[in-house]
Amino acid sequence: MSSYLRLVATFYMRCHKANINRIIKKRRKQLEEGGEAPPSPDSVNTPNPIRPGNPASNLSVNTQRPLTPVPPPFLTPRATPSSSRWAGLAVNTPAKTRTRVQRRLGKIIANEVASLRGRLDIEADRITVSLVGIKGVAEKWMIPRSAYRSFIGVSYESILELGEADLRNKGLAAFDKMPYEDRVLLFAPLLAMMGDFAAMSAWLRGTDFIVENDKVKNEKKSKNVRSISMAVGQGLSNSERTTPTAAAEPTQMVRSASMADLQQMSPRKQRGWNNGDLRLPSNLKSEQFRIS
16 A cells, blocks of 8 residues: 555656656746746745755755736735725625624614513513514514524513613613623524525615605604694793792791601600700791690
């Protein structure tokens, strides 16, 4: 077996050397036809045998760089500066797409699912949360059917972990209270069911118009509320606008006994309560607050 392998290796080396010689001859012929001087034998990168005795003679004397293909400048990294107008055209990678999908799902849960709770029941060690209308939210945002149960589970855990009030008031910023690792583990089952890179990219492109539509609706709603408040303000008279409602003067009744006299469930006179223990306002008569 070893002799067979030795013969195969010898045959391979001979074929390799013959191929190199053929390439060198072809290159010399091309240089001669072009009018250039052929390279010297020392400058050709050929396999040299190792000569025993003199280590310096075994060093390669090739001073030319190997002919490696140079990529075009638009394919090299950092070919354009960051201030260029092409810098904003970033290529979507799977990591960026996954982050965008996670942020959009977090906004959906915070802005729409957190306000859908219909009922919360607590029985022994079991908590039941009824999310009324979550199916409509999933259909609106085109959640895949395979990811529907994961979407419900992540919404339920987010509401129990962060609270409905924080999700509604803070929006996506409510998830910043969670550590980064916990946030990744929370959305990992849902992102796994959303599909691969192509499916996530298609879902983002498909829901972009929903985001823009909701943004326009919110702007119109805020304008309508602002116009209604201005109309209500214009309908009021000058006196109603400027004159504030007078606050009722509180009746302050302060007990002057010391803390040592406060004893639980004891008669009033034994605790040290007297008529002079209460300081009444000057505009009130003391007979109205007589203590028996």
